[in-house]
Amino acid sequence: MTALAVDVGGTKFAAAAVGADGEMLARCELPLRGASCPEDRLSEVIAEITGRVPAGRIEAVGVGSAGPLDLQAGTVSPVNIPGWRDFPLVGFLERLLPGRPVRLAGDAQCMALGEWWRGTARPRTMLGMVVSTGVGGGLVLDGTPYLGPTGNAGHIGHITVDPHGPACACGATGCTETFASGPGMVGWARDNGWTGEDAEALAAAAAGGDPLARRAFQRAADALATAILTTAALFDLDHVVIGGGVAAAGPILFDPLRQAVARDAGLGYLRRLRVEPTRLGRDAGLLGAAALVLPVPARRASCT
Amino acid sequence: MTALAVDVGGTKFAAAAVGADGEMLARCELPLRGASCPEDRLSEVIAEITGRVPAGRIEAVGVGSAGPLDLQAGTVSPVNIPGWRDFPLVGFLERLLPGRPVRLAGDAQCMALGEWWRGTARPRTMLGMVVSTGVGGGLVLDGTPYLGPTGNAGHIGHITVDPHGPACACGATGCTETFASGPGMVGWARDNGWTGEDAEALAAAAAGGDPLARRAFQRAADALATAILTTAALFDLDHVVIGGGVAAAGPILFDPLRQAVARDAGLGYLRRLRVEPTRLGRDAGLLGAAALVLPVPARRASCT
Structure with a gap:
């Protein structure tokens, strides 16, 4: 077929x-x-x-x-x-x-279903995320995509991870996307004196040791960790796979992200969670x- | 049977x-x-x-x-x-x-499954919550309880609603429970000069117009609204039913809660969400x- x-x-x-x-x-x-x-x-x-x-x-x-x-x-x-x-x-x-x-x-x-099918060992409960110009997500529960009644389930980019955070274009406050999307990270860095152009340049600056750029990635990692642990607590998750342009920065994002997830995981069943980069990329x-x-x-x- | x-x-x-x-x-x-x-x-x-x-x-x-x-x-x-x-x-x-x-x-x-079965018009996606000494939750998706692989799905009391909030006994920070459980509300009120004994007395004080007691309920309502909207965004929820001792305070909790949910709902599909008190109570x-x-x-x- x-x-x-x-x-x-x-x-x-x-x-x-x-x-x-x-x-x-x-x-x-x-x-x-x-x-x-x-x-x-x-x-x-x-x-x-x-x-x-x-x-x-x-x-x-x-x-x-x-x-x-x-x-x-x-x-x-x-x-x-x-x-x-x-x-x-x-x-x-x-x-x-x-x-x-x-x-x-x-x-x-x-993206989540593709990763579950061809990129992972097929965990029972999985979150797939795209961290890029926006932050999106999708759930796969027992091999079936969970879409929700209107098809909008998994909107992890628009949950509030900090009620004191920036206003979001969606109308809410402190959404994951305001901290961890490319434009969110670059906007914060430029507000604090960074003079580069885009998320790719910010990743290169962080990789080169620029303290402000590293803080931008730490801030994104902290927000992503809160969003991921929240989703894990509610869905009882085994596995998270992350792709998208910001995630392509690699260890610059994944090192502080895994540390934040380990630091902030309270309940015991959250500690089995695996956080991995995409294996399939754009496919x-x-x-x-x-x-x-x-x-x-x-x-x-x-x-x- | x-x-x-x-x-x-x-x-x-x-x-x-x-x-x-x-x-x-x-x-x-x-x-x-x-x-x-x-x-x-x-x-x-x-x-x-x-x-x-x-x-x-x-x-x-x-x-x-x-x-x-x-x-x-x-x-x-x-x-x-x-x-x-x-x-x-x-x-x-x-x-x-x-x-x-x-x-x-x-x-x-x-509690969630009981309410879905005998207390509601059987929405497609529902969250049931118990707001009491702790804050618990459960999901019913298409008439089936969603328990998760380890059975711990729906732990809405232990998601971080404010990363700058109080430390939680679970090991995480700013969990829903630290703001909206009876002990969490009473603890905050007493730290701010209230001299009453328990959550029931706090509800009575708020109903009588005590400004500090009302602030304690507003603070709980804001935290619950964040937790509920987060769960709604991830599960594409139709309906929330809330029971438990704190929820028994009635309009003192539900009025600010419904206002906060309406105020903080960003994406369009979140605006259909109905927030109702339990109809079955302890049964x-x-x-x-x-x-x-x-x-x-x-x-x-x-x-x-």
């Missing part, structure tokens, strides 16, 4: 044909910038795949999208695509590939989108 | 015979104080029920216990029962009522324990 996997990001669209064991038969990625309209770009990236894989082989479509989304309506409203508000993404794909079932989830939910989202419609082996043992 | 429901609290044991529609055929509650050992008291309270309901009618046993607990091992270690550390509660009940299946969950998890835990083993109608529609 072969699935068409689609990844709708805020700045790029990607698609792939994925076989039942996770093999990528074809893959294409195009930036959203320069397209006359997002729908055309999406059609274009999908046509690249259907042009390379016989159309008859594709039996189902899995799609991960930047949020917010409405699972019941099959619509998405990605923050960075102003032209799409309640855009009927599921219906659009059904018309593009008639006769194939289409299944939608959030982009971070797909995790596409693999997870495919896993929405492929016969992926779930653990079956129930968490309930 | 009739179940024996057992509720192991920190200061009292309760048991009931519960029919398939939630009718209580017999009910007994005894304080733990004065018993030579907890096992004897538990046998005593159960004998009260089996003496009143023909033994043959009881087909299964559901038990809710104060935590922590280990679901795989069937053991419990209630903080307030020092004599029980890794006590094999499931095995004890199996020997007491041979041939009946025994199912264990946390006390707040049982919720016993009904939920019974529901662990009775054929309770789950919604069946999946959240995944």
Whole structure:
């Protein structure tokens, strides 16, 4: 069985044909910038795949999208695509590939499912996170993505980790994202005198020993540790996998993060938690989108 | 079908015979104080029920216990029962009522399931909370209690709602419980000059307009709102039901709590959340324990 996997990001669209064991038969990625309209770009990236894989082989479509989304309506409203508000993404794909079932989830939910399927030893309860321009998350419980009634479960970037923290664009205060997203970290560093440009430069400065840059990463690590331990306490988590541009900084983030998690874990069952970087990188989202419609082996043992 | 429901609290044991529609055929509650050992008291309270309901009618046993607990091992270690550390509660009940299946969950998890079954219009995703000497929680997802791999899911009392808050007995900092449990509220009020005795007196003072007592309830409400919205963001919640001694204060707690939830809800899908007091009161835990083993109608529609 072969699935068409689609990844709708805020700045790029990607698609792939994925076989039942996770093999990528074809893959294409195009930036959203320069397209006359997002729908055309999406059609274009999908046509690249259907042009390379016989159309008859594709039996189902899995799609991960930047949020917010409405699972019941099959619509998405990605923050960075102003032209799409309640855009009927599921219906659009059904018309593009008639006769194939289409299944939608959030982009971070797909990342989590992809990592669970092809990147880990398949823990019973897992959180996948994308720490990048924003902070997103998704849960996999006993091999099944937990999406929630509206499809918005796992929004770890918008939980309050410090009620005295900065105001967040979402309307709440002190969200994880205000401390640990690339723009959040860079904004704080620049407010405190750093003169670099972006999160990549901040990571390089921290790696070079710049004290202010290191403090920015410590601050992000502390916020991420609170968010992760909160999620672990509520879901009884075994495992966390983190990807995204900020996480690509490696030990500069993961060393203080693991220390903060160990320092702040109170109850005994939180101490088994493993915090790991992504093993699949940018493919995790596409693999997870495919896993929405492929016969992926779930653990079956129930968490309930 | 009739179940024996057992509720192991920190200061009292309760048991009931519960029919398939939630009718209580017999009910007994005894304080733990004065018993030579907890096992004897538990046998005593159960004998009260089996003496009143023909033994043959009881087909299964559901038990809710104060935590922590280990679901795989069937053991419990209630903080307030020092004599029980890794006590094999499931095995004890199996020997007491041979041939009946025994199912264990946390006390707040049982409260949540009981409220879902007999106290609400059965929302798809629900959090039940007990705000009392401690703060506990349990999740019901599509009619099924979500317990987690070790049985400790839903520990909302021990998530950090303010990293600058008081140290918590669990080892973490600024947990919900440090702000919103009875002892946490009374401790803060007394540190600030209040001279009353306990949470009941604090509620009476707040109801009478005492400014310091009202601040203690506002502080608890703010902490509970953060904890509730965090759980709502992660689980995509429809509904929260709150019971326990502190919640029994009524509008003194629920008015500022609902205002704080409305004020702090950022993302759109959080605004559908309903926050309600318990409708079942002290029976919720016993009904939920019974529901662990009775054929309770789950919604069946999946959240995944």
